[in-house]
Amino acid sequence: GKFHGDAERELRLLFEHAEAHQPAVLFFDEFDGLAPARGGRGDAVHSSVVSTLLALMDGLKDRGRVVVLAATNCPDALDAALRRPGRFDRELLFTLPGRADRGEILRVHTRRWPDAARPSDGMLSTLARATEGFSAAELAALASSAVVGAATRALGPVSDADIAGGGGDKAKREEGEGGALAAGGDGAVQNC
Incomplete structure (x- = not known):
């Protein structure tokens, strides 16, 4: 071809x-x-x-x-x-993190959280046990999704208006005023 x-x-x-x-x-x-x-x-x-x-x-x-x-x-x-020798003749195996390493990875990804939100050592230990088979990237994603989940619970569901740039009356912006996104008449978010 x-x-x-x-x-x-x-x-x-x-x-x-x-x-x-x-x-x-x-x-x-x-x-x-x-x-x-x-x-x-x-x-x-x-x-x-x-x-x-x-x-x-x-x-x-x-x-x-x-x-x-x-x-x-x-x-x-x-x-x-x-x-075969002479090509890729050395192989290094990088295994998934063990329980202690998973706990440390989670600690790294939560250390900048406010004190009230930061998981306790006991919670990190529980999470480390519960996440066997997780890669470092998956553990980072777990920490990120926990933040989003907590924020969602605290603030309620995210609306199209929130995404549009401020919620409430701000979603009713006139065309050409601020924001790169606006809620369409059908509730869908559209690029402006």
């Missing part, structure tokens, strides 16, 4: 750029999406991308100081050839 070979060309350009600006680090996130096991998807495009990547990585030995790093949540989904 029209875009056939684009990914392979972009990979080559990326490696050439790194080579020209060394020392350099190339980092690929969600690497399993770029380099899945060939044959696993039955997709010739992915197979071609993986083959190109293998050739580029094999050429790194002669290229000087270019380091390639990749992250994935699904290491078993990667093409096995990428995990």
Whole structure:
């Protein structure tokens, strides 16, 4: 098709750029999406991308100081050839935080809360036990949603007028006055 070979060309350009600006680090996130096991998807495009990547990585030995790093949540989904010595020959496993670490992560994300709202050590311990399997990002989201939940309980439901920029009479602003959002006649929020 029209875009056939684009990914392979972009990979080559990326490696050439790194080579020209060394020392350099190339980092690929969600690497399993770029380099899945060939044959696993039955997709010739992915197979071609993986083959190109293998050739580029094999050429790194002669290229000087270019380091390639990749992250994935699904290491078993990667093409096995990428995990052979000379390519990605070192693997680091970053596990989910344990109970004590979850408690500390929650403490970090709640430490700037007002004293009256900040969870007690006992509550943090309870939350740490209850959040087994949560990542640090999920714990941060939990703390954020707790703030939103508490504010909602204290203030009541958020209305279109609140979103429009001030609630009450301010939602009835004349066109062209303040605010980037306004409540439409059907109650929906629209861009102005």
